[in-house]
Amino acid sequence: MQTHFLPAFHGDAIWLNYHDSNGVLRNILIDGGPSETYGEKNKKGKFEFGVLAETIDSIRGNGQRIDLLILTHVDDDHIDGLIDWINYDADAISLIDRIWFNSGKLIFEHFKVPDIVENHISLSVEDLTDTAIKDGVTFENLIKDKGIWEYKIIEQGQTIELLDLKFRILSPDExxxxxxxxxxxxxxxxxxxxxxxxxxxxxxxxxxxxxxxxxxxxxxxxxxxxxxxxxxxxxxxxxxxxxxxxxxxxxxxxxxxxxxxxxxxxxxxxxxxxxxxxxxxxxxxxxxxxxxxxxxxxxxxxxxxxxxxxxxxxxxxxxxxxxxxxxxxxxxxxxxxxxxxxxxxxxxxxxxx
Ligand SMILES: [Zn+2]
Incomplete structure (x- = not known):
């Protein structure tokens, strides 16, 4: 297994790749850094892809999948690079097999409290290229519709065996x-x-x-x-x-x-x-x-x-x-x-x- 701590500016974007027991190459992505990690406009105003985009291209180019995407929490320096990817690349979601994400909606349901839609992560495009994603579509709805979100709370004390790995969850607690x-x-x-x-x-x-x-x-x-x-x-x-x-x-x-x-x-x-x-x-x-x-x-x-x-x-x-x-x-x-x-x-x- 190789772990790459991508240079994600002030954020985190961590890529793990390894062979499972059947020899299949697996990829896990933990967070996606701030926007610039996916790409940013250079001084001449031309969009240049960043290290997250390069990583995704290499996974896709080798015919592999993102077997698991973990969004650790909702702060910009962990999530915005991923949101930009999804906005920019119409095939983004189809590359991902499984997502762990304690979203607002899921947490509010967990505590049986009425949801606050402002907490949902908007996919409305600001200044990236044109895209198939329409106004008002949220990240939560998109991944739920595609059936890749496990839609269960990940929390302290759980042991999860997956893809020949064992995860022991330390945080968050209730x-x-x-x-x-x-x-x-x-x-x-x-x-x-x-x-x-x-x-x-x-x-x-x-x-x-x-x-x-x-x-x-x-x-x-x-x-x-x-x-x-x-x-x-x-x-x-x-x-x-x-x-x-x-x-x-x-x-x-x-x-x-x-x-x-x-x-x-x-x-x-x-x-x-x-x-x-x-x-x-x-x-x-x-x-x-x-x-x-x-x-x-x-x-x-x-x-x-x-x-x-x-x-x-x-x-x-x-x-x-x-x-x-x-x-x-x-x-x-x-x-x-x-x-x-x-x-x-x-x-x-x-x-x-
Ligand atoms: Zn952070």
Whole structure:
């Protein structure tokens, strides 16, 4: 199995491909990044395809399918690239076999509360090319009509065996879903272009003044986070989940400080935000490698978050899907204090044989 953390700007788009026990090549896509991940207009106003479009083309070109698409939660930096794909490409939906998505409609039904249609994901086209999709069509209706949406809540405690893989779901819990029972605020797009301000401090300085505070985002708290097991090896994908919920999920699957989850790698939560990784979570995980999916331009990763990871593990490697970021984050003193800290190269392959 190979896992590709696509450069999805400030978002997540993760592509897994592997052979199942019958030798069939399978593809799983976890989120699709913000719009630009599918494509964007260049300076001359011409639309150029991005890394998500290239990935989809290669899957299609090889006669394969997207066997499972997981939408972890509804924030733009996870879903807009996929919505653009569907708007742009009339054959998009026919390439997908199965979708996991805790949509507003599904969550409201789950709690037997009247639905709020404003929470549905509109497919009305703004500035992409012409398309067969008409105004008022929602993503939910489209995937439901095509019969590819499992239309069941994915939540903490479930074990799902599928495509020769095992998924153990850590987040969301019932509370995380219940917190979505209102009209959702559309997050204002932030046009930040500066790195978090803590890059000038050393890891030692950051640890000396460290204090963890919770992530207030209810959308992040509804993230689908899970362990994937392939050939008895585990991988941890945390979306933008809240660490409190992931801790509870890991405990439900009997992981403890003494017997932590041993895994190949962790996609750390929320692009390395300091609000989404704490020591209580780290002590339940034994992994040699931590992955940060972020271009660094939307207040993440925080060096504070990375400092906690480095502080809690003896020997570890970090992988940035924008590798140049590490040069902005770490100072010479950091590598002197933590000589075992390794930064994996851009072409590092996450491969499980
Ligand atoms: Zn995100």
């Amino acid at each position: 509370e995380g879903l219940r917190e979505l029972l209102h009209k959702w605020e559309k997050k204002e797009p932030e046009s930040l272009t500066a790195f978090p301000k803590d890059y000038k401090k050393t890891i030692t300085e950051l640890l000396a003044s460290d204090a963890y505070a919770k992530d207030p985002s209810v959308h992040n708290g509804s993230s689908i986070a899970f362990i994937i097991t392939y050939k008895e090896k585990d991988m941890l994908f945390l979306a933008d989940a809240h660490p409190e919920k992931v801790v509870e999920g890991l405990k439900q699957f009997k992981f403890t400080k003494e017997k932590p989850l041993v895994c190949e790698f962790v996609k750390i939560s929320h692009h390395g935000s300091k609000y989404n990784t704490n020591y209580k979570l780290l002590e339940l995980i034994d992994s040699p490698t931590y992955v940060i999916s972020s271009n660094g331009l939307q207040r993440s990763p925080y060096k504070q978050c990375l400092a906690r990871i480095i502080d809690s593990k003896k020997d570890l490697s970090l992988f940035f899907n924008y590798p140049e970021l590490s040069r902005h984050i770490f100072l010479k003193e950091d590598f002197e204090t933590y000589p075992d800290l390794k930064i994996l190269p851009a072409d590092y392959e996450f491969r499980i044989a």
